[in-house]
Amino acid sequence: MAHYVVADVHGEADRFHAMLEKIRFCADDTMYILGDVVDRGPDGITLLQEIMQTPNMVMLLGNHEYMMLQYFSPDASGEEIRRWNRNGNAPTKASYLKRKAREQRAILEYLQTLPTHLELTINGRNFYLVHGFPAENVHDEVWLRPSMDAPNPKPGFQVIVGHTKVLSLIKPEKERIAFATDLENRGDHLKIYHGPGFIDIDCGCGYEMPIKKLACIRLEDMLEYYQ
Numbered sequence: 525m526a527h528y529v530v531a532d533v534h535g536e537a538d539r540f541h542a543m544l545e546k547i548r549f550c551a552d553d554t555m556y557i558l559g560d561v562v563d564r565g566p567d568g569i570t571l572l573q574e575i576m577q578t579p580n581m582v583m584l585l586g587n588h589e590y591m592m593l594q595y596f597s598p599d600a601s602g603e604e605i606r607r608w609n610r611n612g613n614a615p616t617k618a619s620y621l622k623r624k625a626r627e628q629r630a631i632l633e634y635l636q637t638l639p640t641h642l643e644l645t646i647n648g649r650n651f652y653l654v655h656g657f658p659a660e661n662v663h664d665e666v667w668l669r670p671s672m673d674a675p676n677p678k679p680g681f682q683v684i685v686g687h688t689k690v691l692s693l694i695k696p697e698k699e700r701i702a703f704a705t706d707l708e709n710r711g712d713h714l715k716i717y718h719g720p721g722f723i724d725i726d727c728g729c730g731y732e733m734p735i736k737k738l739a740c741i742r743l744e745d746m747l748e749y750y751q
């Protein structure tokens with residue numbers, strides 16, 4: 525009966541499945557997936573269809589699913605077409621277009637139902653789950669990025685986000701390569717970031733980085749898993 529959270533799987537189905545094995549995910553448990561299942565990695569659409577068919581997997585909208593919905597909308601603007609095209613959509617678009625029209629429709633209809641945030645209470649602790657950062661509208665909740673020391677916008681809740689890779693959050697651009705190389709040389713990897721106002725669990729899936737991991741957190745005891 526445990527509750528788990530992952531984010532930003534970005535098409536890395538093998539890593540996601542290995543994580544399910546690692547935590548011995550079963551029918552009594554719930555997996556919250558904080559968006560960005562698609563794009564960058566190879567298996568986004570397959571993974572999305574698996575999540576759609578698994579009642580105890582609860583997905584939130586990420587900016588990549590948001591871009592996909594805009595792209596396939598009948599009144600998509602030129603900028604909406606270009607935006608998804610320049611954000612790693614190639615494997616997602618190719619496998620989506622291979623699906624039957626009925627499956628394509630089911631995928632888009634599912635994405636349209638996804639919330640941008642969820643509030644939960646587990647063992648008396650309140651959680652606010654969101655892809656980008658808590659905000660007042662869909663666009664901002666999937667796109668916003670906090671700074672490391674951002675205060676908690678939802679007092680009384682533990683805010684958990686994805687979207688902003690921990691490496692980009694904790695290091696300015698010019699220090700990232702040296703930091704990543706050092707971590708790699710020590711056989712280490714990116715870890716979940718615990719800030720004063722939020723927790724960021726995006727450890728870089730879908731990117732070409734030896735130090736990337738899929739991170740998962742168990743809400744009952746905040747135990748962290750890496751795969």
Ligand SMILES: [Mn+2]
Nearest residue numbers: 560586587687
């Ligand atoms: Mn994102």
